[in-house]
Amino acid sequence: MEEKQKTPGELRREALLYQPKNGYDRLPAAEEADLNAYCEDYKKFLDAGKTERECVDETIRLAEYHGFKPFTRGMDIQPGDKLYRVNRGKSVTLAVIGSRSLSEGVNIGAAHIDSPRLDLKPNPLYEDAELAFLKTHYYGGIRKYQWVTIPLELHGVIALKDGSTVKVALGAGADEPRFTIDDLLPHLGAEQSKKPLGEAIPGESLNLLIGSRPFGGDEGSDRVKLAIMDLLNQKYGIVEEDFISAELSAVPAFQAMDIGFDRSLIGAYGHDDRVCGFAALAALFTLGTPARTAICMLSDKEEIGSVGVSGMKSANFDTFMSDLCDAQRVPLKACYEKSFCLSADVTAAFDPNFADVYEKRNSARINYGMGLCKYTGARGKSGASDASAELVAYTRKVLDAAGVVWQMAELGKVDAGGGGTVACFMAERDIDTIDAGVPVLSMHAPFETVSKLDCYMTYKGMKAVYEAE
Ligand code: MN
Numbered sequence: 212m213e214e215k216q217k218t219p220g221e222l223r224r225e226a227l228l229y230q231p232k233n234g235y236d237r238l239p240a241a242e243e244a245d246l247n248a249y250c251e252d253y254k255k256f257l258d259a260g261k262t263e264r265e266c267v268d269e270t271i272r273l274a275e276y277h278g279f280k281p282f283t284r285g286m287d288i289q290p291g292d293k294l295y296r297v298n299r300g301k302s303v304t305l306a307v308i309g310s311r312s313l314s315e316g317v318n319i320g321a322a323h324i325d326s327p328r329l330d331l332k333p334n335p336l337y338e339d340a341e342l343a344f345l346k347t348h349y350y351g352g353i354r355k356y357q358w359v360t361i362p363l364e365l366h367g368v369i370a371l372k373d374g375s376t377v378k379v380a381l382g383a384g385a386d387e388p389r390f391t392i393d394d395l396l397p398h399l400g401a402e403q404s405k406k407p408l409g410e411a412i413p414g415e416s417l418n419l420l421i422g423s424r425p426f427g428g429d430e431g432s433d434r435v436k437l438a439i440m441d442l443l444n445q446k447y448g449i450v451e452e453d454f455i456s457a458e459l460s461a462v463p464a465f466q467a468m469d470i471g472f473d474r475s476l477i478g479a480y481g482h483d484d485r486v487c488g489f490a491a492l493a494a495l496f497t498l499g500t501p502a503r504t505a506i507c508m509l510s511d512k513e514e515i516g517s518v519g520v521s522g523m524k525s526a527n528f529d530t531f532m533s534d535l536c537d538a539q540r541v542p543l544k545a546c547y548e549k550s551f552c553l554s555a556d557v558t559a560a561f562d563p564n565f566a567d568v569y570e571k572r573n574s575a576r577i578n579y580g581m582g583l584c585k586y587t588g589a590r591g592k593s594g595a596s597d598a599s600a601e602l603v604a605y606t607r608k609v610l611d612a613a614g615v616v617w618q619m620a621e622l623g624k625v626d627a628g629g630g631g632t633v634a635c636f637m638a639e640r641d642i643d644t645i646d647a648g649v650p651v652l653s654m655h656a657p658f659e660t661v662s663k664l665d666c667y668m669t670y671k672g673m674k675a676v677y678e679a680e
Pocket residue numbers: 323483484513556557
């Protein structure tokens with residue numbers, strides 16, 4: 212068939228105007244199977260890791276399967292070596308050593324594996340009206356009304372004075388009990404319904420319902436609490452005081468699942484930011500010997516400001532990097548100043564149901580691929596890293612050369628709000644850093660939604676970044 216000749220207007224439009232297209236109109240048919248296989252692996256990764264500690268465990272399991280070995284100080288390193296180091300069970304750095312010297316810089320993919328949740332307080336257990344509860348203190352930015360009347364699981368560790376640690380993952384197995392937080396019935400909720408959304412569920416009412424059956428044959432007080440403690444003692448060998456040295460979190464009891472008649476989306480807890488964490492990890496696993504050393508950093512505590520010994524601000528990352536540099540007698544600073552970091556974190560996907568908080572021309576859209584953010588921040592870019600024009604141009608070139616479907620993304624319209632990532636803490640190390648990641652619907656909700664195409668393109672983007680020379 213003869214192709215219709217394009218008009219001069221059509222030709223000029225094609226040549227001059229930026230016209231993003233839906234990723235499905237740009238996806239080569241040959242990549243469809245890859246896309247689906249990748250997303251199945253990602254769903255398994257989500258189900259295996261509901262806390263940063265579990266994500267680290269799963270990351271080590273996968274890394275060792277792919278030939279990675281623990282990196283200890285003083286070890287010799289050779290091109291092609293696959294190394295990892297865990298920071299206190301909560302964050303992990305992995306490296307594939309490149310053929311070039313570390314003095315020429317490294318390519319870093321940095322994501323975070325902590326997600327918003329409800330942490331137990333140090334003294335959580337109490338009984339009221341013959342019901343037993345655990346008190347929580349929420350972690351990260353949550354909308355409290357979203358966390359009531361859904362099934363929750365309990366994950367974490369209890370550290371005992373004898374130095375041992377008990378792992379808890381209750382609710383993860385199919386037959387295991389779960390927990391919940393109650394809310395008012397509409398019949399009695401008239402006054403509550405008049406309150407603003409942010410005030411209707413106070414933080415101190417997020418109490419986890421954990422039981423109701425009293426200890427038998429006892430006339431004392433708190434019989435339900437006693438019965439629960441008795442069960443916990445039998446199962447975990449703990450007494451009530453041991454909660455003081457525990458890190459237990461209530462997390463949504465949802466497994467990752469396909470959403471939509473067309474199965475084009477994934478609904479799950481913890482996409483932010485395990486969706487980018489897995490992309491950074493899976494892409495690292497595909498590397499042979501890259502030209503530049505590839506680093507995958509999966510950090511903790513991003514949701515509360517990247518603080519603490521396991522957050523991105525911690526010198527733990529610098530220690531790992533300087534141990535690598537020492538092996539090649541390269542000053543750490545010389546490595547950093549030539550390095551590139553893609554701060555892989557989710558961005559907000561345009562939601563037509565809440566269109567007024569977005570600016571349509573600069574919002575990430577579902578199925579338009581990896582969302583590149585020049586800057587994040589709030590109120591006049593405050594707290595943003597703001598990548599340079601040159602760095603954005605470099606990233607465009609790298610992604611285009613690898614056939615990655617990507618888009619520009621800004622988190623909401625000006626002064627509507629904002630957010631941050633680990634980017635600024637990488638940039639403070641004198642590392643050129645840009646944000647990019649998967650657009651998410653209902654970010655920070657117990658059940659978030661992403662597009663499979665965007666997940667896959669972020670993985671392809673990470674691979675392109677690691678392989679860039
Ligand atoms: Mn995030």
